[in-house]
Amino acid sequence: MKKLATTVGTIMAATALGLGTAATAVAAPSGVSxxxxxxxxxxxDGYNVIVSRTGTGTIDKCSVTDVRPGQTYSRTDSGVPGHILGxxxxxxxxxxxxxxxxxxLAC
Structure with missing residues (x-):
């Protein structure tokens, strides 16, 4: 979730600066991707990605306008051998x- 939050922050900053494409902090923190x-x-990074796009352009003509975190599903188990918390x-x-x-995406 931290990577997604970092990615969202970077993309929003890039959008605010008027860059044409979004910057991602996951693999290229200082570059535009x-x-x-x-x-x-x-x-x-293990995310199930849901894409919404406007326009009919091909993916190479698209730019990321927003990245938002979605639902995270987790499971908590007790009695796990070898996993001692206290x-x-x-x-x-x-x-x-x-x-x-x-x-x-905007295409």
Missing amino acids: SADQTLTELRA TPGPNIATTVMNKTAHVT
Whole structure:
């Protein structure tokens, strides 16, 4: 979630500066990346990406206008062997099952 928040902040800053494409903090914190690179990086980070786009241009002509975090689904299990959080107390582990990012493109 921290990477998504960082990415969102970077993209919003780039948009505010009037840059044509969005900057992503995931792989290229100081560079400007294409919409395709942004989508690829979010998917590589484990996000289920939902894309909304305006216009009929091809993906190479699109720019990212917004990235928003979506729902994150996690599971918490107790009694996990080898996962000790404290003594005494249950062994608890939380696993992120699915995380979503909403990306808006202008083409």
